[in-house]
Amino acid sequence: MPGTEHPRHSLDELIQAPVRFSIMATLSGVGEAEFSFVRDTVQVSDSNLSKQVTILENAGYVRVRKGYVGKRPRTWLSLTPVGRETFSSQLATLQEIAQQAAAAAD
Amino acid sequence: MPGTEHPRHSLDELIQAPVRFSIMATLSGVGEAEFSFVRDTVQVSDSNLSKQVTILENAGYVRVRKGYVGKRPRTWLSLTPVGRETFSSQLATLQEIAQQAAAAAD
DNA sequence: CAAGTAGTTTCCATCTAGACAAGTACTTCT
DNA sequence: AGAAGTACTTGTCTAGATGGAAACTACTTG
Numbered sequence: 462m463p464g465t466e467h468p469r470h471s472l473d474e475l476i477q478a479p480v481r482f483s484i485m486a487t488l489s490g491v492g493e494a495e496f497s498f499v500r501d502t503v504q505v506s507d508s509n510l511s512k513q514v515t516i517l518e519n520a521g522y523v524r525v526r527k528g529y530v531g532k533r534p535r536t537w538l539s540l541t542p543v544g545r546e547t548f549s550s551q552l553a554t555l556q557e558i559a560q561q562a563a564a565a566a567d
Numbered sequence: 568m569p570g571t572e573h574p575r576h577s578l579d580e581l582i583q584a585p586v587r588f589s590i591m592a593t594l595s596g597v598g599e600a601e602f603s604f605v606r607d608t609v610q611v612s613d614s615n616l617s618k619q620v621t622i623l624e625n626a627g628y629v630r631v632r633k634g635y636v637g638k639r640p641r642t643w644l645s646l647t648p649v650g651r652e653t654f655s656s657q658l659a660t661l662q663e664i665a666q667q668a669a670a671a672a673d
Numbered sequence: 674c675a676a677g678t679a680g681t682t683t684c685c686a687t688c689t690a691g692a693c694a695a696g697t698a699c700t701t702c703t
Numbered sequence: 704a705g706a707a708g709t710a711c712t713t714g715t716c717t718a719g720a721t722g723g724a725a726a727c728t729a730c731t732t733g
Contacts, residue, residue: 467610469589479583480690486575489668496711502573509691511712532700534710545668552665558592559658586721602680615722617681638731640679 468557475520476551480505481513485548488523488540496536514538522547574663581626582657586611587619591654594629594646602642620644628653 476482483503488494494502500510517523522544526537540548582588589609594600600608606616623629628650632643646654 467589467608469585469609472585477583477585478689479578479580482583483573483575486664486668487573489664490573490671492671503575506691506693507711508693508713512691515712534699536711549665549668552661552668555588555661556658556665558589559595561592561596584720612723613680614682614724618722621681640730642680 468554468561471554473547473551475516476522476548480509481517482551484510484513484517484538485522485540485544488538489545489548493526493537493539496538499538517544520544574660574667577656577660579653579657581622582628582654586615587623588657590616590619590623590644591628591646591650591657594644595651595654597645599632599643599645602644605644623650626650 476485480503484499487499487502496510496514500507503510505513514523514525518525521541524539524541524544526539528535528537582591586609589611590605593605593608602616602620606613609616611619620629620631624631627647630645630647630650632645634641634643
């Protein structure tokens, strides 16, 4: 099908990056996760996670909730509905790219 | 499910990059493809494809065969067995991540 | 001989991840 | 009370990745 745009072009650049993809993937598997849980799961430094989360938050993909456990501050992260939708269509696009290859084989 | 490793850890970063992922996807659907076919399918410049293919070749994922059509030089690309295996497990991992995400959405 | 083909390589400009250091605002320990 | 620790946040800096444009290679064709 010439003239058709390759599905790669509809990938979301923001969550293409491995670290952000991983943060989204981690959050997609749970409802809400603590900052430290995500940091340990993705294996990234505090500062890096903090920065990437800010980017994701500004994009409207991640919700940051601050509260306390006892008297200590704590941060919880979760996907917003938009973030969840975006991540799932990113995965769908990836599958589409994989399948488009099979179609081209004819 | 705490304590369980998130599937994202088994993603290969080399083929996480959209252009390389797309090249692998294109090649996975065919036995062997011409350089120009891949270039047009993935919609990437000659120079970019040439560079990415070198990276994939050095990684052992793509085989580059040079020959002639008539008297003109031509390059064919194909996945090596390792490349094919790597790409297919990348897809399986993506699928797994998608399923976890869907499960958490309930 | 000029132009074209099929890539390849170089130059460059941009973008980004991630390390490291320091800062903030408390809380807890001694 | 003062020192140390907790839970991030922010600033600075650098190495590496990306990709377009243009020059280059080695022929072939008009």
